[in-house]
Amino acid sequence: MNLLDYGFIVRALIAAVVTGLAAPAVGTYLVHRRLSLLGDGIGHIAVTGVAIGLLTRTSPTITAVVVAVVGAAVMEVVRERGRTNGDVALALLFYGGIAGGVLLTGIAGQSAATLNTYLFGSITTISGTDVWVTVGLAAVVIAIAIGLAPQLFAVAQDPEFARVAGLRVRAYTMLVSVMAAVSVTVAMRTVGLLLVSALMVVPVATAQQLTHGFKTTLLLAMGIGTFASLAGVVTSAYVDVAPGATIVLLALAGFVAAYPVGMWVRRRARLRMPFVAETDPYAVPEPHTTVPETHQHVHGPDCGHQAVPHGDHVDYVHDGHRHAVHESHYDEH
Amino acid sequence: MHMTDGAAEVVRIDEAAVELGGRPVLRGIDLSVDAGEVVAVLGANGSGKSTLVRTMLGLVPTVRGEVRLFGATLDAFADWCRVGFVPQRVGAAGGVSATVREVVTAGRLSRRRLLAPLHRADRRAVEAAIDAVGLAGRARDGVTTLSGGQQQRVLIARALAGEPDLLVLDEPTAGVDVESQQGFADALESLVSRGATVVLVAHELGPLAPLIGRSVVMREGRIAYDGQPLSSFADAAHHDAPLPPYTPGVVAPLDASDHPEVHR
Numbered sequence: 280m281n282l283l284d285y286g287f288i289v290r291a292l293i294a295a296v297v298t299g300l301a302a303p304a305v306g307t308y309l310v311h312r313r314l315s316l317l318g319d320g321i322g323h324i325a326v327t328g329v330a331i332g333l334l335t336r337t338s339p340t341i342t343a344v345v346v347a348v349v350g351a352a353v354m355e356v357v358r359e360r361g362r363t364n365g366d367v368a369l370a371l372l373f374y375g376g377i378a379g380g381v382l383l384t385g386i387a388g389q390s391a392a393t394l395n396t397y398l399f400g401s402i403t404t405i406s407g408t409d410v411w412v413t414v415g416l417a418a419v420v421i422a423i424a425i426g427l428a429p430q431l432f433a434v435a436q437d438p439e440f441a442r443v444a445g446l447r448v449r450a451y452t453m454l455v456s457v458m459a460a461v462s463v464t465v466a467m468r469t470v471g472l473l474l475v476s477a478l479m480v481v482p483v484a485t486a487q488q489l490t491h492g493f494k495t496t497l498l499l500a501m502g503i504g505t506f507a508s509l510a511g512v513v514t515s516a517y518v519d520v521a522p523g524a525t526i527v528l529l530a531l532a533g534f535v536a537a538y539p540v541g542m543w544v545r546r547r548a549r550l551r552m553p554f555v556a557e558t559d560p561y562a563v564p565e566p567h568t569t570v571p572e573t574h575q576h577v578h579g580p581d582c583g584h585q586a587v588p589h590g591d592h593v594d595y596v597h598d599g600h601r602h603a604v605h606e607s608h609y610d611e612h
Numbered sequence: 613m614h615m616t617d618g619a620a621e622v623v624r625i626d627e628a629a630v631e632l633g634g635r636p637v638l639r640g641i642d643l644s645v646d647a648g649e650v651v652a653v654l655g656a657n658g659s660g661k662s663t664l665v666r667t668m669l670g671l672v673p674t675v676r677g678e679v680r681l682f683g684a685t686l687d688a689f690a691d692w693c694r695v696g697f698v699p700q701r702v703g704a705a706g707g708v709s710a711t712v713r714e715v716v717t718a719g720r721l722s723r724r725r726l727l728a729p730l731h732r733a734d735r736r737a738v739e740a741a742i743d744a745v746g747l748a749g750r751a752r753d754g755v756t757t758l759s760g761g762q763q764q765r766v767l768i769a770r771a772l773a774g775e776p777d778l779l780v781l782d783e784p785t786a787g788v789d790v791e792s793q794q795g796f797a798d799a800l801e802s803l804v805s806r807g808a809t810v811v812l813v814a815h816e817l818g819p820l821a822p823l824i825g826r827s828v829v830m831r832e833g834r835i836a837y838d839g840q841p842l843s844s845f846a847d848a849a850h851h852d853a854p855l856p857p858y859t860p861g862v863v864a865p866l867d868a869s870d871h872p873e874v875h876r
Contacts, residue, residue, distance in 0.1 A: 445692030
């Protein structure tokens with residue numbers, strides 16, 4: 280059969296491509312800030328957004344975007360303000376999000392199966408309108424992730440330095456969080472809210488095995504994400520498996536395959552590294568400076584000159600310089 | 613370089629006080645640094661020396677007083693491309709590895725327009741800065757593959773790449789091997805010879821000592837000494853070395869507790 284003859288598969292492939300590009304693009308910045316699980320947290324909050332959409336009979340995609348963006352902004356503020364309990368505050372937000380979602384879905388009279396299409400994705404039931412919303416949002420996220428790469432990289436790498444460089448650090452960190460929220464909702468229909476973080480983080484981890492530049496990681500992760508998404512949709516068209524889970528497992532398989540390669544590259548790099556110079560730090564350089572002076576006494580613990588331990592011997596401070604007995608003469612040390 | 617006046621005030625702090633978590637960290641700070649000066653901020657751990665330079669850059673808010681950079685209050689100051697900063701850091705790495713060149717290129721951000729590509733001048737400055745810290749052969753390597761001292765040199769190169777008029781460094785040589793320290797001292801010297809102003813926090817000056825023109829010694833959140841570098845007599849080894857002139861209120865640069873308490 281020709282896959283492209285089926286409208287729903289074409290829509291699924293388009294959604295897969297833009298999700299595969301956008302999620303790892305944002306994910307690279309999250310991983311760089313060591314916030315790999317932020318996407319997961321936003322995904323949990325977006326569940327409430329979906330439920331609000333179901334309850335009010337409006338588009339769950341739009342309500343999810345709104346709630347996820349608000350949730351991401353709140354998380355950013357909590358992270359910045361509450362230094363001690365930020366972690367707990369985030370947990371409260373996560374679980375509040377998912378519990379609220381389940382509760383509101385029940386009130387809306389929708390079944391758990393409806394919610395499941397958002398939790399685990401249902402890329403094959405995506406409507407034409409949803410595809411265009413997805414493409415539009417993803418395009419904005421990708422454009423920002425690449426266009427503002429120097430700024431976003433600097434802010435994620437070293438916020439204090441970025442601030443002294445005159446960047447508005449709070450605005451940029453907030454922007455990354457909002458981008459994460461948008462890509463969560465973009466990926467919601469593809470891999471589902473509970474697996475979205477995998478598509479943000481796993482391709483980045485895989486790319487990290489193969490490259491050590493930031494920009495190359497960003498682009499490679501986007502490539503890997505796209506490949507995994509496409510392969511997942513195509514696989515699920517032939518075999519009866521859930522596309523979302525297939526995409527994530529393919530991405531993970533990519534990581535498992537890349538890991539030994541990364542090990543091998545790192546090992547080779549280590550082998551090529553020059554040895555640390557194995558010189559004796561206390562060795563007397565050749566030729567060394569002999570001090571042409573006659574001493575009235577032999578230096579010792581009681582001679583009154585300051586003694587300085589120096590490796591295997593003791594130097595003595597004498598007339599403004601430091602020297603040590605060497606066979607029949609004194610050496611400048 | 614766009615220095616306006618040879619004796620222009622680059623940094624001015626008036627009556628500043630800083631609190632962190634409700635605890636006073638800096639009190640009654642008055643400090644003025646003129647263009648071209650090389651100032652070492654010394655003091656024991658917890659004396660507030662790091663907070664002092666961070667206050668200078670607006671990274672720490674003041675509860676009282678005022679900070680001015682190049683004559684403008686921090687709120688109004690917009691000329692950040694004139695300022696370079698080397699933060700105190702163990703490593704230079706984030707969660708995703710980046711190359712030396714990528715990290716150093718971030719130093720040009722304050723001089724680049726939004727969305728503008730790297731110009732030739734940017735690339736030249738980046739390569740020159742990497743060269744200046746002796747990492748020319750490692751520009752394409754991941755920062756994480758470098759030693760701690762080399763990572764610190766990357767951060768120094770990042771600040772140099774911005775070609776700043778004022779360079780602020782927080783313990784730039786902590787944990788850096790002697791060879792790297794010498795390379796860094798050379799890089800700093802060329803910057804100073806171009807007329808830049810340098811403020812650096814240090815525990816020990818090492819190869820930087822000859823560059824220092826003025827020492828500020830912090831003690832319990834106050835400036836305890838401000839004047840000639842103290843290191844000139846700290847390493848005197850001659851039998852008849854002149855004793856340092858006694859100045860009331862002055863404590864030794866490395867402010868040890870075994871010194872007699874001297875109060876102003």
